[in-house]
Amino acid sequence: MNLKKFLCNLALSLMAFILTGLGTSMSIEGAIGISSFNALNYSLSNLFQMKIGTMTIILNLLFLFLYIVLTKGKFIVKYVFQLIAVSSIGIVINFFTYNIFDKMEVGNYFISVMYLVCGVFIGGISVAFILALDTMSFPVEAFCLEITNMKNIKFSKVRRLIDIISVSVSLLITLLFSYPLVIREGTVVSLLLFSTVIGYFHEKFVKIEAIRNLKIFI
Numbered sequence: 544m545n546l547k548k549f550l551c552n553l554a555l556s557l558m559a560f561i562l563t564g565l566g567t568s569m570s571i572e573g574a575i576g577i578s579s580f581n582a583l584n585y586s587l588s589n590l591f592q593m594k595i596g597t598m599t600i601i602l603n604l605l606f607l608f609l610y611i612v613l614t615k616g617k618f619i620v621k622y623v624f625q626l627i628a629v630s631s632i633g634i635v636i637n638f639f640t641y642n643i644f645d646k647m648e649v650g651n652y653f654i655s656v657m658y659l660v661c662g663v664f665i666g667g668i669s670v671a672f673i674l675a676l677d678t679m680s681f682p683v684e685a686f687c688l689e690i691t692n693m694k695n696i697k698f699s700k701v702r703r704l705i706d707i708i709s710v711s712v713s714l715l716i717t718l719l720f721s722y723p724l725v726i727r728e729g730t731v732v733s734l735l736l737f738s739t740v741i742g743y744f745h746e747k748f749v750k751i752e753a754i755r756n757l758k759i760f761i
Contacts, residue, residue: 548756553679555757556678560679561635562665563670566662567662568643569661570662571640571662572658575656577725578663578730578733579705580683580709584602585713586713594637599632600632603629603682605682606683607629621680628681631679659729659732671743671745674688675751676754698745699741702737702742710730710734713726
């Protein structure tokens with residue numbers, strides 16, 4: 544393994560993870576509804592009285608297990624990297640949400656919308672870049688990508704199905720336990736945009752030779 548290529552890939556992946564956590568926290572700070580998967584994490588974190596980043600780690604571990612099952616345990620090193628990725632993103636989300644944005648106030652609705660849209664684009668592009676590097680992918684997206692490759696279905700369609708399930712479960716928790724509603728207009732925007740942004744930019748990134756040359760797992 545080329546050490547220089549490995550370290551460059553790792554550094555870029557970690558930078559993209561930080562940006563993903565920033566995007567997630569920006570969406571939460573907008574307070575007009577968050578992306579479907581984050582809404583599920585948020586609702587479950589309320590239900591089990593834990594931080595949203597911690598719940599993100601737990602839910603991603605579930606998808607990591609499903610990804611291991613789909614790939615029949617053939618990529619041990621990749622699983623280890625994904626485990627690191629899962630832990631990292633949870634820590635980053637907790638840091639931005641509870642230490643940075645928690646001290647800031649959104650003044651009006653327009654700014655809330657800007658927070659949401661910027662968060663969705665920053666998060667979506669970062670996830671697409673992480674997937675293209677293919678070293679520390681999120682288990683959720685890696686799971687969807689594996690389904691895409693196995694069934695020849697568009698990535699955006701598989702990811703959108705996960706979004707719909709996430710929204711449904713989040714709403715069910717809200718209705719059953721009277722927790723704050725996080726499924727709002729922002730969730731609809733995220734539902735329409737997030738998977739599309741990931742799918743579009745992933746297709747662009749994988750065609751860039753410089754990114755292909757950085758891939759560790761071929």
